[in-house]
Amino acid sequence: MDVNTEDILTQSFDVLVIGAGGAGLRAAIESRSRGLSTAVICKSLYGKAHTVMAEGGVAAALGNVYSEDNWKVHFRDTVRGGKMLNNWRMAQLHAQEAPDRVLELEAWGALFDRTDDGRILQRDFGGHRYARLAHVGDRTGLEMIRTLQNKATSVGIEVFMEHKILRILVDASGNACGALGYTRPSGQFVLFKAKAIVLATGGIGRSWKYTSNSWESTGDGHALAFSAGADMIDMECVQFHPTGMVWPLSVRGLLVTEGVRGDGGALLNSENQRFMFNYIPEMFRAETAETEEEADRWYEDHASARRTPDLLPRDEVARAINAEVKAGRGSPHGGVFLDIASRRTPEYIKRRLPSMYSQFLELAGVDITQEPMEVGPTCHYMMGGVRVDADTAATTVPGLFAAGEVAGGMHGANRLGGNSLSDLIVFGRRAGIGAADYAEGLAGTVDPEVSQATETAKEALAPFSRETGESPYRIHADLQECMQTLVGIIRTESELLQALDEISKLKERASKASVQGGREYNPAWNLATDLPSMLAVSEMVTRGALDRKESRGGHTRDDYPSPDPEFAKVNLVQRMQDGTHTVQPEPLPEMPEELKALFEDDHTGQAPKEDH
Amino acid sequence: MTEVTMSIWRGDSSGGSFFDYNLERVEGEVVLDVVHRIQATLAPDLACRWNCKAGKCGSCSAEIDGKPSLMCMTRMDTLPNDKITITPMKTFPIIRDLVTDVSFNYVMARQIPPFTPGDPEPDGTYRMQQVDIDRAQEFHKCIECFLCQDVCHVIRDHEVNKLYYAGPRFFVRLASLDMHPLDTVDRRELARQHLGLGFCNITKCCTEVCPEHIKITDNAIIPLKERVVDSSYDPIAWLGRKIRRKVKYTVDQVYALAPAQVAPTALDRLPATAIDDEGKS
Numbered sequence: 100m101d102v103n104t105e106d107i108l109t110q111s112f113d114v115l116v117i118g119a120g121g122a123g124l125r126a127a128i129e130s131r132s133r134g135l136s137t138a139v140i141c142k143s144l145y146g147k148a149h150t151v152m153a154e155g156g157v158a159a160a161l162g163n164v165y166s167e168d169n170w171k172v173h174f175r176d177t178v179r180g181g182k183m184l185n186n187w188r189m190a191q192l193h194a195q196e197a198p199d200r201v202l203e204l205e206a207w208g209a210l211f212d213r214t215d216d217g218r219i220l221q222r223d224f225g226g227h228r229y230a231r232l233a234h235v236g237d238r239t240g241l242e243m244i245r246t247l248q249n250k251a252t253s254v255g256i257e258v259f260m261e262h263k264i265l266r267i268l269v270d271a272s273g274n275a276c277g278a279l280g281y282t283r284p285s286g287q288f289v290l291f292k293a294k295a296i297v298l299a300t301g302g303i304g305r306s307w308k309y310t311s312n313s314w315e316s317t318g319d320g321h322a323l324a325f326s327a328g329a330d331m332i333d334m335e336c337v338q339f340h341p342t343g344m345v346w347p348l349s350v351r352g353l354l355v356t357e358g359v360r361g362d363g364g365a366l367l368n369s370e371n372q373r374f375m376f377n378y379i380p381e382m383f384r385a386e387t388a389e390t391e392e393e394a395d396r397w398y399e400d401h402a403s404a405r406r407t408p409d410l411l412p413r414d415e416v417a418r419a420i421n422a423e424v425k426a427g428r429g430s431p432h433g434g435v436f437l438d439i440a441s442r443r444t445p446e447y448i449k450r451r452l453p454s455m456y457s458q459f460l461e462l463a464g465v466d467i468t469q470e471p472m473e474v475g476p477t478c479h480y481m482m483g484g485v486r487v488d489a490d491t492a493a494t495t496v497p498g499l500f501a502a503g504e505v506a507g508g509m510h511g512a513n514r515l516g517g518n519s520l521s522d523l524i525v526f527g528r529r530a531g532i533g534a535a536d537y538a539e540g541l542a543g544t545v546d547p548e549v550s551q552a553t554e555t556a557k558e559a560l561a562p563f564s565r566e567t568g569e570s571p572y573r574i575h576a577d578l579q580e581c582m583q584t585l586v587g588i589i590r591t592e593s594e595l596l597q598a599l600d601e602i603s604k605l606k607e608r609a610s611k612a613s614v615q616g617g618r619e620y621n622p623a624w625n626l627a628t629d630l631p632s633m634l635a636v637s638e639m640v641t642r643g644a645l646d647r648k649e650s651r652g653g654h655t656r657d658d659y660p661s662p663d664p665e666f667a668k669v670n671l672v673q674r675m676q677d678g679t680h681t682v683q684p685e686p687l688p689e690m691p692e693e694l695k696a697l698f699e700d701d702h703t704g705q706a707p708k709e710d711h
Numbered sequence: 712m713t714e715v716t717m718s719i720w721r722g723d724s725s726g727g728s729f730f731d732y733n734l735e736r737v738e739g740e741v742v743l744d745v746v747h748r749i750q751a752t753l754a755p756d757l758a759c760r761w762n763c764k765a766g767k768c769g770s771c772s773a774e775i776d777g778k779p780s781l782m783c784m785t786r787m788d789t790l791p792n793d794k795i796t797i798t799p800m801k802t803f804p805i806i807r808d809l810v811t812d813v814s815f816n817y818v819m820a821r822q823i824p825p826f827t828p829g830d831p832e833p834d835g836t837y838r839m840q841q842v843d844i845d846r847a848q849e850f851h852k853c854i855e856c857f858l859c860q861d862v863c864h865v866i867r868d869h870e871v872n873k874l875y876y877a878g879p880r881f882f883v884r885l886a887s888l889d890m891h892p893l894d895t896v897d898r899r900e901l902a903r904q905h906l907g908l909g910f911c912n913i914t915k916c917c918t919e920v921c922p923e924h925i926k927i928t929d930n931a932i933i934p935l936k937e938r939v940v941d942s943s944y945d946p947i948a949w950l951g952r953k954i955r956r957k958v959k960y961t962v963d964q965v966y967a968l969a970p971a972q973v974a975p976t977a978l979d980r981l982p983a984t985a986i987d988d989e990g991k992s
Contacts, residue, residue: 144760145817146855147768202836208826208891210844210851217838235848241767242851253825258817284806313763347739353765458765461784462741572751616756619723620807623755 102556104549107279107288112138112257113538114531115278115293117264117320120148121240121523122503122530123299124247125200129531130297131254135538138257138291140280142300142315145258146248149301149313150523153240154356154454156222156232157524158517159197163218165229165401170194171707172228175697177518179382180226180412181482181511182652183667183698184333187690188489189509193518193525200524201233209246211235223361226412226515228386229401237356237454243520262289263628264319266555267296267327267499268547275327275498277547279555283625286618288556292545294538297492297530298324298485298501303337303640305575306633307478308583309352311343317629318636320505324485325635325675330495332507332670333483334636335643338514338653339588341416343477345434350462352477355437355455357516359472360409362451363398364439366420367471368428374435375408378419383411414513414652417476421588424475434475440468476588480519482510482653483643486672491533492526495674498537502530508670512652560618562627568613571627578605578633586641591657595645602638609634638680643671646682715787716794717745721757721808729796730754736787742797743771743782746809758808766922769856773809774798779858779920800861813857819877822906823884828893843892850887850931852923853880859917859927865910876907879917879927886931889938899942908932908939 113135116127123139131137141148160173174194178185205211205219211233212220221230235242251258261283268277268290277292300320304312325331342355360366368374373394379387387408388394394407409416420435430436439448445468449456452467459465459472484507485494492500503523510518562568585598609630614623643654649663650656669684697707717732732749743761750757761771764783771782775797776790782797803811831837859879866872877885885902888894902908915928925931 143762143768143770144813147762147770149763151768151854152763152765205837206828206831208828208888208894210839210848210891213839213841213844217840218836235851238767238852241854245851245853249820249825252821260814260817284810284812313768314761349737349740349744350764454767461766462786463739570751570755572755576751614755620758620810621756622750622758 102288102553102560104553107290107552107556109290109292110138111292112136113293114138114295114297114534115291116140116297116299117278117323118142118148118299118301118503118505119145119258120150120299120301120503121243121247121520122527123148123297124244124251125524125527126297126299126500126502126531126534127256128247128251128254129528130535130538131251131256133535135535136257138259138293139251140262140264140291141258141260142263142319144260146244148244149316150240150244150520152311152313152354153243153520154237154354155224155358155361156234156239156517157197157201157243157520158224158227158231158515159201159233159521160194160229160231161198161201161219161221161233163214164221167708168229168231169708171697173197173231174694175707176227177515178511179698180515181513182662183511184336184651184670184687185511186489186508186688187694188688189526191694192489192529193509193522196525197521200521200528204243204246204524207246207250209235209242211242222358223398223410224516225357225360225410225416227517232361232517234358236450237358237452239520259289263625264323265559265628266551267323268551269327269496270546270548273328273497275496276545279552281556281559281618284620286621286624288552290547290549290552292547294498294541294545295534296499297534298494298499298505299503299527299530300505302504303481303633303636304478305629306578306582306637307587308579309343310478311340311352311354312478317632318481319629319632320501321481321484321639322632322635324494324496324499324501324505325639325673327496327499328675329499330486331484331639331673332486333512333643334481334507334639334673335647335654335671336482336512336652337478337640338413338480338482339417339476340479341413341420341476342437342474344459344463345430345473345475346432347463353458353462354477354479355472355474356452357410357413359437359439359452359455360407362439362447363443364409364437365407365442366409366416367436367438368423369430369436370428373409374423374428375411375416375419378415378422379408379411380415383415387411412513412515414655417588418655420474420476430473432473434473436471437474438471440470445469480504480514482512482514483507486670490529491536492530493533493537500530500534500537502526512654559628562612562614562624563618565611565613568611569608571609571612571614571623571630574605574608574612574630575626575633578602578630578637581605582637582640586637586644589655589657590644592645595641598641599638599645602634602641606634639673642680642682643673646671646684714793715745717749718794718796719746719749719757719809720796720798722805723807724805727805727808740787741783742775742785742787742790742795745787746782746797758806758810760810767854769854769922772800772856772858772861774800774861779861781856781858781922784922800857802861802863802867803857815873816855816857816860816878816880819881819906820884822877822901823881823888824896824898824901826888826891826894827896829895837893839892846930847887847890849925850883850890852925853883854923855880856922858920858922862916862920863911864914864916865907872907872910876910879911879932881906882908882911882935883925883927883931886935889935899939902935903939903943908936911936
């Protein structure tokens, strides 16, 4: 099918934000508030982005419940949770700025649950030393996105709903200056010209069979940045959330919030044992309860008791559940039990966890106030991503910025629960400032190469012209099967090599896929245009996983079961260099001495104090 | 395994008809699972909107056996018949198959002046008691599935009313702002004159279809109507407003204070151009 330039609509803005979740909206609000014309691209309808699915809360050291909390404790928790692979500067900015960003949401109309003295209530979560998560029951993400959506509307951003972006366009000197996409209702191609572009496209979960992620999470931003020449880091670090639903099969992978454990729920195996006591790693031993009695007392009293091992960081809990199921101590449908029914009153459960209550009742016929849930690991979050400058969110491609899940570095090898929502607002804002500064500094108009746009549009339409060829649904299902079985929670060299081989075959099949019908709201075509992103991301994850010959955080190698101190010092950087996909270790940014000192008292289990 | 026939309306703005798809039933499935299986095997280009498949995003709204529902939260085993019909939401224009153009709702959203808080405490933060925000939090549960808009006969059966009527979703939004302890804007005249609150004759259809079980009519619309009536016709309430200390901005004051791009554009503000000052068309 031929495409000429007249077939493509053109739109021009100062700042183009791709992605309308928490990070994208926060970036757009910032850039629009500076007076720059700003557009936001939604892959779905406005306000439906994956952020709405965030449940438990947003982490910020407000100190409303435990006044001992401060940014240094939050910083230390984040970096220890990330197994020391975090970009220290991102983790520092995140811990320092999260409280202001949460209070800002309140000033924009968000209604968080309250403490008795009328402040924002905070909840316990895995890996956080103090109750730190500002929340609204178990629907915090919805509150956040609606607040940002209303704010963004009121400052006057342009919203392009149901648009899929296919390519970042660069000018002759390699600066990002536009994007080509199409609108799903009509299939019309649109060329967006922009002085600066913010990627805020979220995650990658749809390449796995069991995932907590929504339809949109196909890794578009990761693939767009990579093909525009950006550096990608630590793509092997994928988080499997320990508690997804396991039954019925049709909802397998659906998230069960960590808030269930934060509010008193305990993990049990088929022998009714609280098995997490057998999986306490050395790094967290000093601050973790040894007995069930101590663990239960901790919920009421953090001073005299240590935290329950049910709230170890997610990587630890996910591996433990995996091991219990493998050892034959799993639940009937291949998970373990998560029990809050016998530990809290029905009224408490319904008030604190209303979505979980209705989700299990309506989808699984399980009343969680009366019986335990069955849960197991589910593909949840990409810690790796586009390499960015911590302060400005600039990628290695001039004019291209990235924030939120698509950016790498903030969470190291494993993300703590609650740190993603705070990541969105802290770095969304910083990306908005970074992009606005950059756009203001550019004189004249931008000039993307139109040939890149027509070439991309032509490629996108190719499936229509193939009379015979596979259905994209089939290829997608096979990719999910491949990633689930070969690049899942526990990895090993032979399987990773096999996965690489299969991914290259799947790429071949995808290049011959065929789609019938028209361009108007055709889901088969939409999926065909998502496949290249999913395949690119799958390859990056697999290649990173092959090269990181150790186990760290979300990345676990059966053949290299321990962390390797040499790998602790490096990011694995992937980039396109002269047409070749390379993976190479590069040193992590060096943490300053005063921050390093925060980790020296690890063995005592003491938290750092804030100095005034 | 028993079979089920899914009878799905397919077509576009020029018209369409029902297509039947026969499939085996699978234990535990919801309607959206079956639609996905139809896409993967029988009709790859069958258009439907969906995102989270967890009842949290409100994308997969449709009418299942005539009832406005989320496809992702309707379990197949709750539908007794062996033939199940799925049609797109009737109130909104068709794009294709089960996908409708819901932009009416986004235009309406822009008519409502934004949340405008008063001054914070001396430490720069706000204080609110849980008991004072419980009700507004109920309204914040709204996932914008627009099923309440779909079922509301004021616009479902009378296309012309879309010019004068914001619909239950936005009455819930107005109520949530009205009951927000920090907000300072008085939107009652807007609700009465331009957003058509008076058209609602409290048949409670919206409450019945709300997947978040928000008591739209009882908790949002009726209290809002009462407050609007008080504001317009009750002399004591009028006097009370005059002597009350808390500043309440009118909608026009908010727009006057706001940067130009906040105020509705001529295109957005269809109701205002079509209605005279007395609120009569």
